[in-house]
Amino acid sequence: MQIGFPKFPLYVLFLWLAAAPVQAALDIEIFGGGATQIPIAIVPFAHEEKLGQSITSVVGADLQRSGLFKLVDPRGLAPHEPMEVVYPEWVSRGAGALVIGSTITLPGGNVAVRVGLLDVAKQVQLASYSETVPAGQLRAAAHRIADLIYEKLTGDVGVFSTRIAYVVKEGKKYALQVADADGFNAQSVIEYTEPIISPAWSPDGTQLAYVSFENKKPVVYVQTLATRTRKAVANFKGSNSAPAWSPDGKKLAVVLSLMGGSQIFLVNADGGGLQRLSQSSGIDTEPSFSPDGQSIIFTSDRGGSPQIYRMPITGRASGTAERLTFEGSYNVSPDYSRDGRSFTFIHRNGDRFNVAIQDLATRQVQLLTDSKFDESPSFAPNGRIILYATEVKGRGILSAVTSDGKTRQQLSTQAGDVREPAWGPLPRPQ
Structure with missing residues (x-):
């Protein structure tokens, strides 16, 4: 949750628990699966056993996490070239698609990787892929292969090569991490040793905006990931919180109490050009830009309870807010989908706080989770998965749910309290 609701009964504003040291990777446990899944067999690549990193295991794990694929056991069959494939053998195993490939370790430590994606029923090759990478970058290559397979078989863009950001509490230390x-x-x-909250990715994935309490008050910083350099872009009197990037990366929406009460302002990415957006007697916070940059959705209690509103920020209607949520008395933390057709948010359902999604055209709401305390939902760049924080046995962990609610994942460190997730953008073409 964003800071900015001091009078609301938020259930998890800085609920950070003492924890053991942070681990380098998240454990992933998958629950459920889509009703219609693509059965795919992934044959271990030729000579892959000589590598320090299995490519095919990463590809398989990526596809399975999407909820759209069912892995078919390839044991006993080991084709590595299209001419080696005996299609009836794969038909009998129920495979609809087949992935084969090979690896060659080159002088100097690089690895040449070749991959083929085959349609079992039509007995044709759908795609091929090859690249040479340093041995230390085999996981990244595997993610690119999974993205290719996902795109060819679903028609949608894969997000396995993207990154996520989140905050981990380790003892008295707060760490903003990228993975x-x-x-x-x-x-x-x-x-x-002071709280860090509200990480937000720049559209090009090179910077993170976040709120730090290192100076005993909330200040919005923008940090360049490659150089670690950073700048305070909102350090005004009072509270500075809830940064959100405009789609062009030139501006940030921030929540300031500069003029009394929490209201939404625009500021240039370098900290200049302050401009007030919202004008209400209530608390306006948690802005999220529409993909076209013409409007924002945000949380406000202007109607008596926290609800989601939409407000144009350009044109004649600028500053006029329209209420979007009407089911229940508590709806917060909106995040626009990348196609602009829906938004995800946290909805109070009885005594539970769950991830929900609402279609902007039909206003239809669907609850996606049934856990006790969920927070900070964030769409994947393709809109198919939502990352969020939840609690298990009193500890904050990351989870993800497909936008249809059919597949859930728990992503948790071995120890530590993990909160405030944000899903990064698609990587830019090299």
């Missing part, structure tokens, strides 16, 4: 979408390769961006 691959599967939780591996976690690295701390910044660490302090």
Whole structure:
């Protein structure tokens, strides 16, 4: 949750528990699966056993986590080239698609990887892929292969090569961490003994905005990941919180109490050009930009209870807010889908706080989770999965749910309290 609801009964504002040291990867446990899954067999690549990292195991784990694929056991069959495939053998196993490939370790430590994706029923090759990578980057190559397979078989973009950000509480230390979408390769961006909240990715994935309490008050910083350099872009009198990037990366929406009460402002990415957006007697917070940058959705108690509103920020209607949520008395933390057709948020359902999704055209709401305390939902770039924080046995962990609610994942460190997740953008073409 964002800071900015001091009078609301938020259930988990800084609910950080003492924890053991943070681990470098997240454990992933998958629950359920889509009603219609693509049966796919992934044959271990030729000479893969000589590598320090299995490529096919990463590809399989990626596809399975999406909820759209069912892995078919390839044991006893080991084709590595299309001409080696005996299609009836795979038909009898129920495979609809087949992945084969090979690896060659080259002088100097690089690895040449070749992959083929085959349609078992039509007995044709759907795609091929090859690249040469350093041995230490085999996981990244595996994610790119999984993205290719996902795109070819679903028609949608894969998100396995993306990154996530989240905050971990370790004893009295708070660490803002960035990891691959599967939780591996976690690295701390910044660490302090004061809270860090609300990480937000820049559209190009090179920067993170976040709120730090290192100076005993909430200040919004923007940090460049490659250089670790950072700048305070909102350090005004009072509270500075809830940063959200505009789609072009030139501005941030921030929540300030500069003029009394929490209201939404625009500020340039370098900290200049302050402009007030919302004008209400209530608390306006947690902004999220529409993909076209023409409007924001946000949380406000202007109607007496926290609800989601939409407000144009350009044109004649600028500043006029429209209420979007009407089911229940508590709906917070909205995040626009990347296609702009829906948004995810936290909905109070009895004594539970659950991830929900609402279609903007039909206003239909669907609850996606049934846990006790969920917070901070964040869409994957393809809109198919939502990352969020929840609690298990009193400890904060990360979870994910598909946008249809059919597949859930728990992503948890071995120890520690994990909160405030944010899913990064698609990687830019090299």
